[in-house]
Amino acid sequence: MNKGNKIYEGKAKIIYETNDKNLVIQHFKDDATAFNNLKKAKVEGKGVLNNRISEYIFNNLGECGIKTHLIKRLNMREQLIKKAEIFPIEFIVRNIATGSLTKRLGISEGTVLSKPLLEYCYKKDELEDPLISREHIYSFGWATIKQIESIDKITLRINDLLLGIFRGIGIKLIDFKIEYGIALNKDTNEKEIVLVDEISPDTCRLWDVKTEKKLDKDRFRKDLGNVIQGYQEVARRLGIMPEETNISEVNFGKTTSIKFKKK
Ligand code: 5GP
Numbered sequence: 526m527n528k529g530n531k532i533y534e535g536k537a538k539i540i541y542e543t544n545d546k547n548l549v550i551q552h553f554k555d556d557a558t559a560f561n562n563l564k565k566a567k568v569e570g571k572g573v574l575n576n577r578i579s580e581y582i583f584n585n586l587g588e589c590g591i592k593t594h595l596i597k598r599l600n601m602r603e604q605l606i607k608k609a610e611i612f613p614i615e616f617i618v619r620n621i622a623t624g625s626l627t628k629r630l631g632i633s634e635g636t637v638l639s640k641p642l643l644e645y646c647y648k649k650d651e652l653e654d655p656l657i658s659r660e661h662i663y664s665f666g667w668a669t670i671k672q673i674e675s676i677d678k679i680t681l682r683i684n685d686l687l688l689g690i691f692r693g694i695g696i697k698l699i700d701f702k703i704e705y706g707i708a709l710n711k712d713t714n715e716k717e718i719v720l721v722d723e724i725s726p727d728t729c730r731l732w733d734v735k736t737e738k739k740l741d742k743d744r745f746r747k748d749l750g751n752v753i754q755g756y757q758e759v760a761r762r763l764g765i766m767p768e769e770t771n772i773s774e775v776n777f778g779k780t781t782s783i784k785f786k787k788k
Contacts (some may be wrong), residue, residue: 526543526544526545526548526550526599526605527543527544528541528543528550529541529542529543529544530542532549536556536558536562537553537554537556537557537558537572537575537723537727538551538552538553538554538722538723539551539552539554540552543605546608547607547608547708547709547711548596548605548606548607548608549605549606549607549608550599550603550604550605550606551603551604551606551723552572552602552603553571553572553573553575553576553579553602553603553604553723554571554572554602555567555568555569555570555571555572556568557571557727557742557745557752559742559745559746560746561650561653562650564745564746566745568745568752568753569753570753570756570757571727571752571753571756572602573601573602574725574726574753574756574757574759574760575723575725575726575727575756576598576601576602576603576604577598577760577765578724578725578726578756578759578760578763578765579604579723579724579725580595580598580604581763581765582687582690582724582725583595583720583724585686585690586683586686586720586724589682589686591679591682591683591686591720592710592717592718592719592720593719593720593721594606594607594609594706594708594719594720594721606721607708607709607719608708608709609706609707609708609719609721610706610707610708611648611704611705611706611721611722612667612668612672612676612704612705612706612707613647613648613649613667614645614646614647614648614657614662614667614668614704614705615645615646615647615648615654615702615703615704616643616644616645616676616680616702616703616704616705617643617644617645617646617700617701617702618641618642618643618644618680618681618683618684618700618701618703619638619641619642619644619699619700620637620638620641620684620688620697620698620699620700621635621636621637621638621697621699621700622634622635622636622638623635623699623700623730624700624730625656626642626644626700629656641681641684643677643680643681644656645657645658645659645661645662646702647661647667648704659673672718675718676705676718679705679718679720680703683703683720684698684701687701687724687729690763691731692734694762694763695733695734695735695762696731696732696733696734696740696759696762697731697732697733697734697737698729698730698731699729699730699731699732700729700730701724701728701729701730702728702729703720703722703724703728704720704721704722705718705719705720705721706718706719706721707719708721725756726740726741726742726755726756726759727741727742728742729741730743731755731759738755739755740755740756740758740759741755741756741759
């Protein structure tokens with residue numbers, strides 16, 4: 526698979542074309558941003574960890590019948606993925622109230638929601654990804670009723686699966702953001718809805734079950750320190766760290782090695 530020109534560069538990832546028009550390469554950067562790009566930093570090793578964590582989760586979801594864009598991980602920072610037309614919508618699932626939900630509606634921090642709450646945001650940096658209703662989605666043609674009904678079902682199933690994956694390693698899944706696109710299924714030669722982007726500590730809130738210690742991007746957003754250590758802890762518990770050292774990173778004055786199992 527030959528890596529071609531850069532097609533798109535976002536805050537945390539770069540997409541490159543390949544010699545197959547239906548496939549692209551997703552490269553995970555170390556850049557971290559928050560508050561609509563107002564806060565920026567390089568978190569060394571983050572891209573490598575997110576690549577591995579997201580690969581693990583997408584593969585697990587795939588084994589449970591969720592269609593995703595992931596073909597395979599290529600190396601420490603890159604994945605081969607299906608090229609997809611992305612819906613301009615962020616799908617957010619909340620199990621416990623925190624973040625923008627508590628700010629927006631005055632709900633007490635930590636409230637356990639009686640059932641998962643699904644929210645939609647319009648993917649538009651200039652507008653700070655505003656919360657939207659289904660009616661906005663239909664009015665502006667960002668997706669059809671049929672597509673949203675199908676995506677909602679898949680999203681709630683993903684929540685169930687993720688709750689199980691994380692609970693099994695002593696982590697509470699507080700909330701997360703996912704995205705979808707439409708990609709070609711080469712077997713059926715038909716276009717279908719697939720999960721795209723990534724699922725990682727950048728896109729989820731993950732708290733240790735016992736201590737409620739944050740193991741996600743809130744460590745960066747809220748200046749809690751030890752950002753990379755939180756991500757490493759998630760990878761370690763998922764069983765995708767140690768053994769052979771491939772990269773080393775310096776964080777908070779401490780040098781640590783990131784080690785990965787060979788596949
Ligand atoms: P909140 O709306 O409370 O800020 O975020 C809810 C959940 O969605 C959190 O897990 C957060 O990490 C994720 N999320 C929401 N918007 C974005 C975004 O633009 N980028 C990333 N990486 N995650 C987001």
